[in-house]
Amino acid sequence: MATSTSSPQLDSGPQHDPERVPRRVGFSQTLGRWDVKVSPYLYISPFFLLFALTGLFPLVYTAYVSVHDWNLIGGKGAFVGLENYVFVVQEPNFWKSLRNTFSIFFISTVPQLVIAIVLAAVLDANLRARTFWRMGVLLPYVVAPVAVSLIFGKLFADKSGLINTVLGNIGIDPIGWHSQVLASHVAISTMVDFRWTGYNTLILLAAMQAIPRDLYEAAVLDGASRARQFFSVTIPMLRPTLIFVVITSTIGGLQIFDEPRMFDQTGQGGPSRQWMTATMYIYELGWGNQKSFGRASAVAWILFLIIITIGLINFSITRRIASDNATTKRKKVSR
Known part of the structure; x- marks a missing residue:
């Protein structure tokens, strides 16, 4: 008698329940x-x-105040539109403050960057007590700006200052640091360089330490001297950092206030406003004789637009340099 056996059906895979x-x-x-x-x-x-x-x-809020007749004592006044801006651009002291601001900025920035690069290169070398020297280079930045201004104000005094005393001993006529335009700008730029050179030095030092050491080894094998390595390897690799330092120095330099404010006892930028900066002019409009917050805010916004314009120019230069470096690297790789 034949019996039929049923084999279990093979499972072809997981069964999906449509009602699950x-x-x-x-x-x-x-x-x-x-x-x-x-x-x-x-x-x-x-x-x-x-x-x-x-x-x-x-x-x-400053933009809102700049289009109103806003007074320190009376408070908010009527809406005047661009009247404050028109008044400001017609004032001779406004253009004089811009001239002084850019003059002090250029006189202080160029030597500051040169000294900072040299100091960073020295600190990047094999020195004894490198940590001590790196900390010491930042000490002027810790000093209060008012204290620096008071000390340098005495050093650059017209009659009894140390600088004029030394110049007189070597047969040079005393310089009118508080009466001449260029001399006052040089004195204030010296204060700025004293405070900010160490700060920029540490930024450039950090960038130098990030440069691959095999580039220097290859330069040594090619017979490059220390000076050649510095100008052919270090400086090109520092371009992005240098542009960053230039941008930050531009922003800070165009807003300089403490050093020129404390350069003399009156704090008005000299008898003929020969070292009055844009920020000092803002202070004079807002808290001086006019006490007009509207006009002071207009100058603040003009200064802001100038800084933004210079920042965009620096940014475009940065992108162009970065694209040029990338193109050069691709060409070297293709070769």
């Missing part, structure tokens, strides 16, 4: 996904919140 309810994602998994997506924005949000509170809001 989709599995719900737990709260912890949802929270984890949101944590990955949202956390980066939460980490950077404090900066933007502080910037909106201390930077963006004052900027917008």
Whole structure:
């Protein structure tokens, strides 16, 4: 008698039930996904919140004040539009303050960058007690600007100053540091360089330490001297950092206030305003005889637009240099 045997059907794969309810994602998994997506924005949000509170809001509020007849004593007045800007650009002291600001900026920035590069190169060498020297170069930056201005104001005094005394001993006539335009700019630039050279030195030193050492080894094998290595390897590799230092120096140099303000006892930029800067002119309009916050805000916004324009020019130069470097590297690789 034949018996039929039934073999079990092979399972061809998982069977999907069309009536099966989709599995719900737990709260912890949802929270984890949101944590990955949202956390980066939460980490950077404090900066933007502080910037909106201390930077963006004052900027917008200053623009609002600049189009009103706003007085220190009377408060907000009528809407005047661009009348404050027209008044400012017609004032001779405004153009004189811009001239002084750019003059002090150029006189101080060029020597400052040269000295900072040289000091950074020296500190990058094998010196004894390198940490001590690197800390020491930053000490002038820690000193209060008012103290620096008072000390240098005595050094550059017209009659009894140390600088004129030394010049008189070697047969050079005393210089009118507080009466001559160029001399006053040189004296104030010296104060600026004293405070900021060490700060820029450390930035350039950090960039020098990031340069690959195999570039110097290859230069040594090619027979390059120390000077040749400095101008052919160090300086080209420092271009992005140098541009960054130039941008920050431009922003700080165009906003200089403490050094020229404390250069004499009156704090008005000299008897003929020969060293009055743009920020000092803003202070004079807002808290001086005119006490016009509207006009002071107009000058502040003009200065802001000038800084933005120079910053955009520097940014375009930075991108061009970066693209040129990338093109040069691609050509070398293709060869």
